[in-house]
Amino acid sequence: MKYFIIGSSGFIGSHLCDFFLSKGQEVFKCDVVELINQEKYFCIKSPKHDFDEIFKRNKFDVCINASGSGQVANSFAFPKLDFSLNTINVFSVLDAIRQHNPKCKFLNFSSAAVYGNPLHFPIKESSQISPLSPYGVHKQISELVCKEFFDFFGIDTCNLRVFSAYGIGLKKQIFWDLHQKEQAASNLIELFGTGDETRDFIYIEDVLRIVHLVVENNFFGGNSINVANGEEQIVRSVCEEFLKQSGSTKELVFNGVQKTGDPFRWKADISAVKRLGYMPSIAIDEGISRYVNWLKKMN
Numbered sequence: 001m002k003y004f005i006i007g008s009s010g011f012i013g014s015h016l017c018d019f020f021l022s023k024g025q026e027v028f029k030c031d032v033v034e035l036i037n038q039e040k041y042f043c044i045k046s047p048k049h050d051f052d053e054i055f056k057r058n059k060f061d062v063c064i065n066a067s068g069s070g071q072v073a074n075s076f077a078f079p080k081l082d083f084s085l086n087t088i089n090v091f092s093v094l095d096a097i098r099q100h101n102p103k104c105k106f107l108n109f110s111s112a113a114v115y116g117n118p119l120h121f122p123i124k125e126s127s128q129i130s131p132l133s134p135y136g137v138h139k140q141i142s143e144l145v146c147k148e149f150f151d152f153f154g155i156d157t158c159n160l161r162v163f164s165a166y167g168i169g170l171k172k173q174i175f176w177d178l179h180q181k182e183q184a185a186s187n188l189i190e191l192f193g194t195g196d197e198t199r200d201f202i203y204i205e206d207v208l209r210i211v212h213l214v215v216e217n218n219f220f221g222g223n224s225i226n227v228a229n230g231e232e233q234i235v236r237s238v239c240e241e242f243l244k245q246s247g248s249t250k251e252l253v254f255n256g257v258q259k260t261g262d263p264f265r266w267k268a269d270i271s272a273v274k275r276l277g278y279m280p281s282i283a284i285d286e287g288i289s290r291y292v293n294w295l296k297k298m299n
Contacts, residue, residue: 004060006030007067011170012109012207016064019208051096062215064107065093072261075135086138094149102155105220107211110159112266114140122269125224133261143224150222158220163228163268166287167204168294175242179295182248195236195254198265200228203282213276228268229280238284245292
């Protein structure tokens with residue numbers, strides 16, 4: 001099969017490229033990074049790129065959109081840019097597919113941010129959508145765009161509502177933040193929140209397995225699906241595990257300040273991906289161990 005991966009230089013996108021290449025698939029990459037003498041690579045001028053020419057000249061079986069902004073805070077500071085990256089680009093890609101490659105399946109990386117602070121747990125795909133940030137709203141709109149192209153133009157689409165994905169190569173979010181503060185001169189590591197917040201962590205290898213299952217099972221119906229492990233982890237506990245494995249003796253404190261746009265509690269219902277054949281394979285302790293070992297190799 002021929003895969004077209006947008007956001008190929010990012011955390012998830014780069015892992016997707018390696019994953020499908022390892023399975024003998026033909027992979028075309030796309031990102032804003034200029035790469036010299038890179039075969040099967042398209043450099044785009046984000047955030048308002050016209051994808052028509054790419055889809056005119058090439059016929060793909062599957063297009064995976066792993067691009068866009070993943071920074072909730074930036075969506076408050078630069079809402080127009082966030083809208084362009086997370087919504088307009090999705091429409092542009094789908095419209096190019098509609099015109100030039102209508103048999104191409106489209107897999108869009110959305111986010112659990114669309115749920116906001118749910119009232120009931122575990123969070124089902126049918127749970128109320130109530131985002132807490134422009135980022136979450138823009139991801140919600142991108143999902144509606146995918147459903148629009150499925151309903152009205154017959155384009156096979158599916159949205160992946162990713163919860164807390166992490167793993168080797170990720171240079172942002174909680175574990176990277178811990179690492180950066182661990183390297184600082186202070187003997188104190190201060191984080192936002194109370195530490196009692198919860199997240200549903202999923203290691204990158206398990207994310208890739210879900211993507212593969214969606215494609216293999218042809219699970220494209222303008223639908224959205226949770227990508228998580230269905231396990232509620234207390235933030236304080238996972239931070240303490242990280243510091244233990246990294247050998248840090250610094251004191252961990254939480255300042256009690258809730259960051260705008262951050263949910264308090266997350267636990268996903270993963271019945272849908274389980275029906276596709278998914279079972280979590282990387283426990284949180286193992287995932288943290290792999291991440292810590294990667295950080296140590298970088299030092």
